[in-house]
Amino acid sequence: MPRLGLASTVLCLLGVCAAQDIRVPNSAVAGEEASISTTGNGKATLYLFGPGIARKADVDLSEEIRLKSNDLHGAGEYFAVICSGECHSASFYVAAAKPLSLTFLLHPSRVPVTQSDAVSGVAIPFDQYRNLVLAPETVNFQMTSGSASLFSRPVRTKDGIAWFRTSSGKSAGAVQVLASLNDLSARRALQQVASDPCNLRITGQRTSSGIMVQTEPVHDCTGNPVPDGTIVTFTATAGNEKSTVDAPIKQDVARAQIVASGPAVISAASGVVMGNELRVGER
Amino acid sequence: MTQAGNKMRYLDRCFRAALILVILIGSTLYSPATDPAVQVQLDIKKAEPRAVESLTERGILRDYRFAWTSMAQALEFNTLDPLEGPFAGEARQSLRDTVVSQQRSGLSQRYAGQQHRLEAVFYAPEGDVMELHDTAEYQLQFVEGNKVLSEEHIVQHFVVLMTPGADRWVIRQLQAVPQF
Numbered sequence: 001m002p003r004l005g006l007a008s009t010v011l012c013l014l015g016v017c018a019a020q021d022i023r024v025p026n027s028a029v030a031g032e033e034a035s036i037s038t039t040g041n042g043k044a045t046l047y048l049f050g051p052g053i054a055r056k057a058d059v060d061l062s063e064e065i066r067l068k069s070n071d072l073h074g075a076g077e078y079f080a081v082i083c084s085g086e087c088h089s090a091s092f093y094v095a096a097a098k099p100l101s102l103t104f105l106l107h108p109s110r111v112p113v114t115q116s117d118a119v120s121g122v123a124i125p126f127d128q129y130r131n132l133v134l135a136p137e138t139v140n141f142q143m144t145s146g147s148a149s150l151f152s153r154p155v156r157t158k159d160g161i162a163w164f165r166t167s168s169g170k171s172a173g174a175v176q177v178l179a180s181l182n183d184l185s186a187r188r189a190l191q192q193v194a195s196d197p198c199n200l201r202i203t204g205q206r207t208s209s210g211i212m213v214q215t216e217p218v219h220d221c222t223g224n225p226v227p228d229g230t231i232v233t234f235t236a237t238a239g240n241e242k243s244t245v246d247a248p249i250k251q252d253v254a255r256a257q258i259v260a261s262g263p264a265v266i267s268a269a270s271g272v273v274m275g276n277e278l279r280v281g282e283r
Numbered sequence: 284m285t286q287a288g289n290k291m292r293y294l295d296r297c298f299r300a301a302l303i304l305v306i307l308i309g310s311t312l313y314s315p316a317t318d319p320a321v322q323v324q325l326d327i328k329k330a331e332p333r334a335v336e337s338l339t340e341r342g343i344l345r346d347y348r349f350a351w352t353s354m355a356q357a358l359e360f361n362t363l364d365p366l367e368g369p370f371a372g373e374a375r376q377s378l379r380d381t382v383v384s385q386q387r388s389g390l391s392q393r394y395a396g397q398q399h400r401l402e403a404v405f406y407a408p409e410g411d412v413m414e415l416h417d418t419a420e421y422q423l424q425f426v427e428g429n430k431v432l433s434e435e436h437i438v439q440h441f442v443v444l445m446t447p448g449a450d451r452w453v454i455r456q457l458q459a460v461p462q463f
Contacts, residue, residue, distance in 0.1 A: 047390065047432055049425055051459075052380035054390045056427070074377050076459035081425050081433045089425070089433040093461050107409040120408035124444075130373040132442060132456050159414055159442060159463075161405050165332065 022082055024092035030075050030129050031097050036065040036082075036090075044084035050094070051076040075131035096131035102139070104179040104186035111168045112195040113222055119143070119190065120165040123179040125157065132160045142178045145169055145192070168192055172224040194224035200275030202234070202268045210259040211236070211280050213266055217252035225252050230270060232256075238264040321355075321397040323348045330403035333410060339452075343413070343445065346452040347401060354378060355394035361386045371448065372455040393424040401443075410447070416463050417441040 025034040036046070040061040047056045048067070051074025059065050061084065072078070075096040081089040103124040111118050121141060125133040139162035143151035150169045155162040162179075169175065175190040198221035204213035213234055218226040232254035234245045245256040249270075258266065260280075268275035325344050327335040335343075350369035357365040357378060366378050385391055398420045405414035419439050425432045440463055444456035 047425060047427070049381075049390070049392065052377040052384070054381055054384040054388055054392075056388050056390065074380075077439060079425065079433075079435070083432060087432045089435065091435075093459070096458075105407065105409075105411055107411070122407045122412060124412075126373075130376075132444065132458050134442060134458075134460065159404060159416075161414055163332070163405075163407065165408055 022080060022088055022090040024078075024080060024090045026092075028072060028078075028092060028094040029097055030094050030127060030131050031069050031073055033069050034067045034072060034092075034094075036067065036080050038065075038082060038088075040082075040084065042084060044082050047081040047083070048078060049081070050074060050078035053078075073129040075127075075129075095135070096133045097127040097129065099125035099133045099137060099181055099184060100128040101126045101130075102179055102181055102184045102186045104188060106177050106188040106190065109189075110191045110193060113168050113170055113172055113192050113220065113224060114195055116167045117165050118168045119177075120163065121177060121179060121188075122161060122163045123155075123157075123181070123186070124161055125181055125184070133157075134160045137162075137181055140178075140180045142180070143169075143175055143190075144178070145171060145173060145175045150175065170222045194226045195220040195222070197226050197230070197232075197270045197273045200232070200268055200270055200273050202266065202275050202278050204266060204278050204280055206280055207257075210257055210261075211264060211266065212255070212257055213268070213278065214255040215249070215253055215268060215275070218249055218254065218270070219252075226270070230254075232268055232270045232275075234258060234266060234268050236260055236264045236266045238262050320395065321348050321351050321399070323351075323399045323401055326400075326402045330406040330413070333406040333408055335403055335406055335413075339410070342452050343401075343403070343415075347399070347415075347417075347443075347445070347454070349451075350454050351394075351397055351399065355397070357382055358385070358392040358394070361391055368451070369453060370455075370457075371446070371453040374444075374454045374457045377457075389428055391426045393426060395422040395424075397421040413445045413452075415443040415445065417443055 021039040023037045028034040038061045042061055044059050044061050045056055046059045046065055053071055072094050075094050077091055077093055079089055079091045081087050106121045123139045125137055127133055137157045138154050140154050141164045151166045153164055155164055169192055172192050172194050175192055177188045177190055179186045197218045201216045202213050204211050226249055228249055230249045231246050234256045236243050236258045238260045247254040247256040264280050266278040323344055327340055353365035353369050361382055363379055363382055366375050400418045402416045404416055421437055423437045424434045440460050442458045442460055445452045446455055
């Protein structure tokens with residue numbers, strides 16, 4: 001070994017310096033300084049290629065080569081090529097720093113109540129340089145309606161991703177969904193709406209111009225009023241004739257005027273839900 | 284018509300035909316979408332919680348290959364345009380920064396013989412994000428001006444996040460890791 005050192009010194013004095021061996025960081029972190037050293041001596045040129053960077057610099061091989069924090073913002077593989085006469089290269093990895101932001105995708109933004117597995121969310125932690133944090137972290141998912149907790153679950157990230165899936169709650173209204181990781185949190189809003197009508201019931205009476213029919217207040221199976229504008233279809237069968245009228249729900253009730261002078265059977269439906277049948281006699 | 288005139292016309296036609304052939308072959312060779320140098324295999328068996336649809340599988344294969352072809356072009360010729368379609372977000376910004384740094388330093392990188400073994404490991408329930416693991420193998424040259432500084436045979440692991448765009452899947456994150 002001493003003979004090698006002497007040879008390299010002699011070569012260097014003749015103007016041919018060489019980097020014998022490049023020592024790169026074992027574990028570097030994004031945004032932190034690191035250093036490279038070589039067993040060579042003399043002047044050389046360092047070329048650094050990595051995520052978001054490609055630069056060259058004159059270096060002295062007998063000294064430690066310092067990589068500034070600015071050089072190492074991107075997580076990934078870096079290549080250090082050191083040339084003095086001939087070129088040698090080595091590579092090293094930079095890991096993401098600690099999480100500083102949380103991307104949270106929530107679906108859907110509007111969901112009917114009591115739907116199984118209807119709500120899902122994906123959380124992805126990133127560090128301050130927007131590197132994906134691959135080290136396992138625990139993300140807490142919470143779903144609340146007012147002060148009531150509908151769902152809470154801690155999920156460990158796998159390959160930088162945590163996700164959940166759950167059913168929607170029983171009550172219509174705004175729901176807050178929170179993903180949190182240590183001090184970080186991302187909040188999303190979800191609107192739960194009434195599901196399909198349940199126990200659709202109609203009443204009716206004959207009037208001078210036909211039959212006036214209306215629903216009782218329309219609710220879903222958990223008692224949430226079905227939104228205004230939901231269409232109820234009334235169908236009247238009189239002998240061989242059949243006529244239909246679409247009416248929107250307005251303040252929980254849908255109303256329609258059906259023209260029929262003889263006896264008629266009237267039914268109602270909303271979406272896939274059928275209501276009761278109503279028999280109205282002759283005028 | 285003289286015999287010499289006919290011969291000249293025949294030679295002119297031959298020259299035009301050859302020129303058209305050269306242009307056609309050239310355009311095929313340099314079309315990034317059909318670059319035969321980038322080979323991608325995709326395994327979707329481990330994707331969860333959502334299964335990858337066959338149409339999506341084909342889209343990922345096509346767009347991932349195109350992205351690497353574009354990235355190789357951008358880093359070799361130090362041009363930003365190829366990055367505009369196939370990359371988005373942090374992946375695009377990081378590659379743009381690399382290209383700008385290379386332009387400033389007179390450096391470039393040349394990729395050759397790319398082979399990618401891609402595995403979908405996560406596909407979001409609503410299909411709005413997919414994580415893939417890529418074991419990539421290729422020759423990589425680090426170049427200053429016209430001088431090749433170093434040439435490496437690389438086997439590299441990448442964690443990739445892709446999201447669906449308007450008409451294609453785009454790479455949002457492309458992060459090399461020591462192992463999966």
